[in-house]
Amino acid sequence: MTGEASPAVWRATGLAWSTGAAALEWSTPGDGAPKTSPLDLGAALAFTTGADRRCTGLRRAGRRHACPTAAPLPPASRSAQCPACQTADRADSIAADTRLHDPRPFAVYLAHHGSTVKVGITAVERGQARLLEQGALASTVISTGSLLAARRVENLLGQALGLPDRVSTSRKRAARAHPGTAAERATALLATAESVKSLSWPEGQTRTDPQIADHTTTYGLPADGLRPDAAILPPTPGSVIAGRITCRIGADLYLHTPAGLVLLDTRLLAGWSLTRAEPDFPLTAHLEPLTAPEAPHSPSDQASLF
Template identity: 55%
Template sequence: MNGSERPGSAPAWRPIGLRWTPDEQVALEWDAPAGRAPRLSPLPAGGRLAVLVGADRRCVGVRHAGRRIECPLTAPLAPAARRAQCEACGALAATNSVATDTSLLDDKREYAVYLAHHGELIKVGISRTERGSARLLEQGALASVVLSTGSLPAARRVERLLGAALGLPDRVSSSRKRRARARPGTPAGREAAVAAAIGDCQGLNWPPGQARRTPVITDHAHLYPLPEDGLRPVAAVRPLAPGQQLAGTIVSRIGSDLYLATDAGTVLLDVRLLAGWQLLRCAPDAEFTAPLQLLPAESQQDQLF
């Protein structure tokens, strides 16, 4: 892992979050100190995470037009915040997000409309075609299919059509995604569920501007990796504080979460709680001192998230 500054010193390396590339590789993305090149730290399953929480947690700015713009205020963030942006940077990010209606509709790039399997729910979504499966992997989809490609305005019309006609949501909560990981089922079962949803779409009048594609269902569970018997962490990392250590073997990387094997058992780390903190290296065999919240039975876990 990265980080060579001492606590309280500047500049500092600050993680932004998990980032999947179009070639289906995952890494921890870092907000580089001024004058340094951005960096990605690979997070292979079976690898070791060992970091020390530094002096403070600050806004990591916003990505715009393919580059990251620093927060002009270097605003401090609360330890419990699950977004590593201040209010101003968060508002700017929202205006450029494909997931919101404030996105610019004169975008000439090609967009795909997809279905994503999240256990008990299948959602509809939009992603730039050039991103490949990266958007699906970032949200932790267990399986997916591209329904059509074309312009962004037409993609929005398709998304709304599927929501109105079939009741497909365009968002799935973190609690539902984590519950699905506990009992993910089999690839065949996920394929059947997505195929049924595709069948429901066949009789709908597709808006012009989006061309239907021959559906090819892709299963993603092996990339995280997600075992067929599921992931059932015994505890989750609570909001962090300076001087605490996170150390464990990476079991899985999925959505915004890392699952770590520790002496206490499998622990869930929501990387959104890590983003924005100054981080430093610590010894690979360092003691895990970050605070944990024990997780109750699966049926009650969604109350925590």
């Protein structure tokens, strides 16, 4: 099915992080250069969803290329791409190991997610953006070098220490309810980094001394955590989403509203056209009540969780 969406429509593509700042990114007509709107802590957010949700296409070299068919997307999809664009995206992807020729230096990092410490890789030039995108509470880099060697280190830590390279969204959100202290996060990361020292390191990656970066202040995550009362369900045409931003972490926004603290997964906004609503408009998007998660286990117990 081909789309009939107007080429003049601006569509949200999700929450983007850069240099410690969060913004809502847009797919716009023209040269494909992304536009952004800041998502500042304490700011009022109020918008109305448009008539339909469409594929956001591909991003290459900092520019977005429109989906050739403007394919419609189901409201509940957390992917903002149609199957054809997903396939094309994975054909040239670091995550899918289809761009192993990338000549940039890559870092291997440890990321703290409450009950779990994970291992991952990111291009050095991206700084901490990758950690902020995934909602890591704290992190440290343990080595830098070539992409192929970074992938070997990542696999080594998975096999030798049982460190996962992915953490579920539900576990990340549970960690935000009981984040612990910065000192506890640093201790868990340093202990993991210490256990890495006994491993034989692949050539092409140079070990670095761990320097802990705690990200909770950047997000606006309170020391005693966040326990939202409800989550916004997949929007439908004409839904009004309104509230005051109290925290932005990973792809999630936490909004203060008359209904209490509400969680908005911005992946559900991607592909919708959004228009500004008056700040005093009531929230009309459907909500799902949430219950507060229990306090997580310590990261030292993570082997039993996977």
